[in-house]
Amino acid sequence: MKKNLINIAVLLISGLTWLNAQSPDPQEILAAVDRNLNFETDFSCRFTMVTYRAGETPETQEMTLFSRPESVGGEEKFLAIVIKPDVDKGTGYLMQGENFWIYDPESRRFSHSTARDSVQDSDVNNDDLGTANFVEDYRIMGMTEGMLGKIDCWILDLEAKTESVDYNRIKVWVGKQELIPYKEEDYSLTGTLMRTVLAPKWSLIEGKYIYRQVFFKDELREGNRTVLVFDQVSLNSLPNHLFTKAYLEESSR
Amino acid sequence: MxxxxxxxxxxxxxxxxxxxxxxxxxxxxxxxxxxxxxxxxxxxxxxxxQAGMISGHIVMRGFSLNERDRMVSRIDKNDSAAALGREFFTDLERINFRTTAQGTLINGSEAMQQMIIGIDPREETAMEKLLIMESGRYLTEEDEQGVLVSADLAEQLMINPGDRILLKTRTQQGMQNVTEVEVTGIISGDLGMMSDLAVFAQRTYLNTLLNIPEESSTEVHFFLTDPEGSEQRATDFWTFLQGRGVPLVDRPEDRSERQEIVAHLSQQEWEGTRYYLSSLEEDIPxxxxxxxxxxxxxxxxxxxxxxxxxxxxxxxxxxxxxxxxxxxxxxxxxxxxxxxxxxxxxxxxxxxxxxxxxxxxxxxxxxxxxxxxxxxxxxxxxxxxxxxxxxxxxxxxxxxxxxxxxxxxxxxxxxxxxxxxxxxxxxxxxxxxxxx
Structure with missing residues (x-):
């Protein structure tokens, strides 16, 4: 009898351990995603953005992006400058903490904006270029498992803790192996699916996962989508003067 | 002689x-x-x-900071500063509480960005007289999700009265939101240039989209019987409110300076509501x-x-x-x-x-x-x-x-x-x- 009890206890403990190993804490998964996406160093890259609009010729733009995390600069900063096509060349975006400016090289004027506006009328929000903060901004409502093509994923159902984020509810497909998001569905406050984001290609640079290609699909407007391709990625430190209006003006000349 | x-x-x-x-x-x-x-x-x-459609002769906005220090605009119906307008303007024709937001109307692959003005059709009888409906009808209480669109917009989005389309906007705190609305009426372009500038919706419904209390508004519009010199009258009202100790956003003579002040207001810290006054001359110069x-x-x-x-x-x-x-x-x-x-x-x-x-x-x-x-x-x-x-x-x-x-x-x-x-x-x- 005693032996049986011990056997049952051993079975229970190993069963729980197995369960635990199979279903890790969703909060930890989310924290790992944040860690994997965010850098503790400066970041720069060049990205190509192709915007598809129904019935229109696709528009291609190339931009240079520099970013600095809060842990390095005291506040989150990023600067993006359009380098192609010529008609938009020099248009710049500068974020310093809560402040966001758009620079128009033609009028040589800055306009104060919100980080929520879209980048060059695409399906990419300015916020998408900043730091991911899933743990801080969202609470986990549920977690299931599923396959995304051949990728085994945790599917996290998240609800916003605050209205200061773009979407009230998001569903994130996190690869079990690398703990990076491969897919995201963004829902409005009324529960309507607004946007689907797919990130099939990643690079591992200095222990950090970096997007190589991201697809944004507008779920409200038929045929609207945007593709981002990142290259020339660097984690080298950047000079302070890069994140200033003066630099933006100077580099737009 | x-x-x-x-x-x-x-x-x-x-x-x-x-x-x-x-x-x-x-x-x-x-x-x-x-x-x-x-x-x-x-x-x-x-x-x-025409101005009656878009804006009052004097407009009051109430800015406050939310718990995350983001600036929001809200004025309730029983707002004491708005009530002072009744005291100040001796030739007040009417006061309308409205909610405005930027939104995108979507029908299939067609989309147009527009200013959305939330009105209370029971209060805005003057608006009913002003608008000429090309087709459909003016909003009534029953049309909870109803919108009035311009003939120009209807043509671009290929919509008719009774059609249901999407309205995308952001809550006042900035979160994306979308809902289905029904086209109640199409405003004739014969009304002049102002007929194309906005889409009209039920204020209470727009408020739910912006995630603010149903009965609140974002602006108070004062309509005067003698609207000439609205700029000076707004300044006089500002001075009057200042004398009554109402917290106000500065109103320098240079209008571009005023815009700068509002643009940078979110960088300041304050408590309660600060009121901003604008004139028709400032809003539609x-x-x-x-x-x-x-x-x-x-x-x-x-x-x-x-x-x-x-x-x-x-x-x-x-x-x-x-x-x-x-x-x-x-x-x-x-x-x-x-x-x-x-x-x-x-x-x-x-x-x-x-x-x-x-x-x-x-x-x-x-x-x-x-x-x-x-x-x-x-x-x-x-x-x-x-x-x-x-x-x-x-x-x-x-x-x-x-x-x-x-x-x-x-x-x-x-x-x-x-x-x-x-x-x-x-x-x-x-x-x-x-x-x-």
Missing amino acids: RYLKLALKNTAREKKRSFLLAGAIAFGLSVILLVSALGDGLLDSFLNQ FVFVMSSFLNGTAMIVMIILLGIILVGVGNTLRMVIYERRKEIGTLRALGMKRSPLLFTLLTEMLLITLLGALAGIGIAQVAGAAIRSITFDGGHSFLDLFLYRNHMSLLFAPSRILSTVLTITVLVGIASYLPARKAAKLDPAKAIHSIA
Whole structure:
């Protein structure tokens, strides 16, 4: 009898351990995603953005992006400058903490904006270029498992803790192996699916996962989508003067 | 009276010359009056009709910071600062509490960004009278998710009354939101340029989309019976509120500075609500710029025409005097004094001026009526600016007519005075002798 009890206890403990190993804490998964996406160093890259609009010729733009995390600069900063096509060349975006400016090289004027506006009328929000903060901004409502093509994923159902984020509810497909998001569905406050984001290609640079290609699909407007391709990625430190209006003006000349 | 009769007789004696001079004055005055009427009509139609759709004559916004220090705009119906408007504006026609937001209307792959104005259709009876519905109908309480769109937007989105489309906007804190709305009515483009600028929705429904209490609003619109000088009146109201200790956003004279202040307000820290006042001139400046431009043009035309008239009057009088030297000499020899002679000559010129002015007013009115009767198709061109319900808006303000006629009369008097005085000073013997 005693032996049986011990056997049952051993079975229970190993069963729980197995369960635990199979279903890790969703909060930890989310924290790992944040860690994997965010850098503790400066970041720069060049990205190509192709915007598809129904019935229109696709528009291609190339931009240079520099970013600095809060842990390095005291506040989150990023600067993006359009380098192609010529008609938009020099248009710049500068974020310093809560402040966001758009620079128009033609009028040589800055306009104060919100980080929520879209980048060059695409399906990419300015916020998408900043730091991911899933743990801080969202609470986990549920977690299931599923396959995304051949990728085994945790599917996290998240609800916003605050209205200061773009979407009230998001569903994130996190690869079990690398703990990076491969897919995201963004829902409005009324529960309507607004946007689907797919990130099939990643690079591992200095222990950090970096997007190589991201697809944004507008779920409200038929045929609207945007593709981002990142290259020339660097984690080298950047000079302070890069994140200033003066630099933006100077580099737009 | 005797001299007035004499002046009248003299005017009738030289019919052709009097007719030509009066005709020139009539033509000049009618042109001046028509250009001014166009500028005044534009402003009047805008202030009293079209502006009502988009904005009150004075608008009050209440800015506060939320728990995350983000700036939001909200004014409740029982707001004490808004209530002070009832006390301050003695010519208050109505107060409307509205909610405005930027939104995108989507139908399939077609989408258009628009200003969305949330109204309470029960309160906004003036709006119902103002709007011309091309199809469908005005909003009622039952149309909870109803929207009124412009004919132009309906064409671009390919929608008709009864169609359901998507409305995408952000909550006041910035979160994306989308809902389905139903097209209740299509506003005719005949209303002029303002009919294309906004989409109207139920305020309570728009509030739920913005995630603010159903009964609140983002702006208070004050409509005045005398809307002229809204900029100064907004400043006076600002001073009044300041005197009552209401926390306000600064209002420097330079309007671009005001925009800068609002743009950087979110970087400041404060508690409670700070009120921002704007005028129609500040919110929709181009109409005022256009009206000023037209009135400026009328002024330039007036100066040029007055110059021509004055030279004409001076020369005509000199010619009259030259031709009547013998007569003037005889009159003087018979004992007519200088001042009655001066009076007769001046009256003669003023009579011609007044006849010309009367004819000018008549021509302007007839031409104005003819222009008003033309029906223009709103082709969304520059001309739309001057159209209201497909017709040109012209306003002949009595004060403007009176001041223009008075200006011309005074200037003709001045131009006539010197030659008339010279004639009155003529030596009778020399005058008779020179002709002999």
